[in-house]
Amino acid sequence: MAPRPRPLSPHLQIYRLPLTVVLSISHRITGAFLVLGVLLLVALLVAAAAGPQAYAAVHGHVAAWYGQLILFLSTFVLFFHFCNGIRHLAWDAGYGYEYPTVNLTAYVALGATVVLTLLVWIVAITAWWGS
Amino acid sequence: MAQFRLPANSVVKQGKTYAAPPGAKRSKKFVVYRYDPDSEANPRLDTFEVDLDDCGPMVLDALIKIKSEFDPTLAFRRSCREAICGSCAMNINGGNTIACTKKIEDTQGDAVKIYPLPHMSVIKDLVTDFTHFFAQYASVRPWLRTQTPPPPDRERLQSPAERAAFDDNERCILCACCSSSCPSYWWNSDRYLGPAILLLAHRFIADSRDEATGERLDELEDPYKLYRCHTIMNCTATCPKGINPAKAIGKIKELIAARHV
Numbered sequence: 001m002a003p004r005p006r007p008l009s010p011h012l013q014i015y016r017l018p019l020t021v022v023l024s025i026s027h028r029i030t031g032a033f034l035v036l037g038v039l040l041l042v043a044l045l046v047a048a049a050a051g052p053q054a055y056a057a058v059h060g061h062v063a064a065w066y067g068q069l070i071l072f073l074s075t076f077v078l079f080f081h082f083c084n085g086i087r088h089l090a091w092d093a094g095y096g097y098e099y100p101t102v103n104l105t106a107y108v109a110l111g112a113t114v115v116l117t118l119l120v121w122i123v124a125i126t127a128w129w130g131s
Numbered sequence: 132m133a134q135f136r137l138p139a140n141s142v143v144k145q146g147k148t149y150a151a152p153p154g155a156k157r158s159k160k161f162v163v164y165r166y167d168p169d170s171e172a173n174p175r176l177d178t179f180e181v182d183l184d185d186c187g188p189m190v191l192d193a194l195i196k197i198k199s200e201f202d203p204t205l206a207f208r209r210s211c212r213e214a215i216c217g218s219c220a221m222n223i224n225g226g227n228t229i230a231c232t233k234k235i236e237d238t239q240g241d242a243v244k245i246y247p248l249p250h251m252s253v254i255k256d257l258v259t260d261f262t263h264f265f266a267q268y269a270s271v272r273p274w275l276r277t278q279t280p281p282p283p284d285r286e287r288l289q290s291p292a293e294r295a296a297f298d299d300n301e302r303c304i305l306c307a308c309c310s311s312s313c314p315s316y317w318w319n320s321d322r323y324l325g326p327a328i329l330l331l332a333h334r335f336i337a338d339s340r341d342e343a344t345g346e347r348l349d350e351l352e353d354p355y356k357l358y359r360c361h362t363i364m365n366c367t368a369t370c371p372k373g374i375n376p377a378k379a380i381g382k383i384k385e386l387i388a389a390r391h392v
Contacts (some may be wrong), residue, residue, distance in 0.1 A: 004140075004168065004171075005140060006168070006252040006253055006254065006260065007137075007138075007140050007141035007166055007173070007174050007252075007253045008137060008138055008141045008250060008251070008252065008253070009141075009164070009222075009246060009247040009248060009249055009250060009251050009252075009253050009259060010137060010141075010143060010164075010246055010249060011249035011250035011314075011317050012135055012314075012317075013137065013143075014222060014225055014244070014246050014249065015222070015225055015226075015249055015312065016224070016225030016226055017365075018364070018365065018368050020363060020364040020365070020368065021314065021363050021364075021365055024361055024362065024363040024364075025314075028361075088362065091362050091381055092381070092384065092385075092388075093385075094381060094382070094385055097364075097367065097375055097377050097378035097381055098375065098378070099367060099368065102364050102367075
């Protein structure tokens with residue numbers, strides 16, 4: 001009789017994942033979403049180049065609530081990837097590997113993401129109303 | 132491709148409960164992963180109610196008590212009980228550590244959950260197969276590689292400052308807590324060396340007496356062996372000796388990058 005295959009010990013099912021892990025996987029996911037965001041940007045640019053009618057059609061979607069929601073999330077994702085990317089740059093330069101520094105920079109990156117996203121939207125909405 | 136779920140033969144079932152002896156005033160539940168290679172059954176979780184008034188302070192003491200008083204078939208590795216042998220590495224309440232220095236009173240919640248090191252092949256209960264881990268260690272040839280003959284009248288000398296360059300790496304006890312805590316190692320351990328082995332590879336890269344630094348960096352410059360590290364930092368968070376494998380891996384990446392500029 002062939003020996004029974006040994007079981008694999010539980011991993012994701014039982015590991016208590018710290019904040020750094022959550023940010024690390026989020027960095028990858030947001031990176032993937034940014035590629036989708038680039039597709040939207042290209043669609044907008046192509047439409048603008050194609051003429052006023054095409055642009056108006058795409059703009060109708062962008063200005064709708066779901067378009068605005070996607071834009072808001074894209075801003076958030078962009079700033080998160082940007083801020084967390086700075087942590088990665090620091091690590092690559094040899095800085096910030098110690099605890100509690102890694103947790104501190106994690107909170108700073110998250111805080112900066114929220115602040116930058118809100119700032120951009122406050123400026124955008126103010127400009128919109130002004131026009 | 133990473134397999135996020137456990138294979139069918141590894142899914143953990145509910146096991147037996149062993150009640151505390153009558154008269155125990157301060158008992159705590161220990162939920163322990165069990166796997167019997169001689170039966171056809173899946174792994175299971177057994178619960179042992181241990182009287183803390185009649186038990187040593189560490190999680191390892193509780194395991195030894197369980198083995199001697201509840202179930203002598205419980206299998207786990209232990210030796211020195213003072214954090215130098217690295218045998219009793221396991222997953223306690225969701226984090227990897229060595230049971231001999233983990234205080235029971237420091238565990239949170241009403242039960243202490245004890246699993247084998249994550250994403251490893253289980254031989255029995257808390258005993259996992261280290262064959263691959265040690266083979267990876269051997270693959271970095273962890274000894275001084277030299278070209279020049281040693282001085283005839285003395286050993287190869289080193290200043291205290293040169294020695295300090297790998298002080299941290301030197302304290303590693305090869306318990307595999309870090310490697311088995313690393314999601315990247317979970318998904319790619321066939322080719323990624325993992326934090327422990329890279330830490331020890333860096334130990335020789337940083338050693339002023341070693342004459343094969345370039346050769347060692349050549350060997351590590353590989354998309355899988357080294358660059359599956361994404362600075363997730365689980366290794367550093369979990370190391371029971373307070374070593375920083377992530378930083379050592381970062382140093383290796385820096386040295387390789389410096390060769391290209």
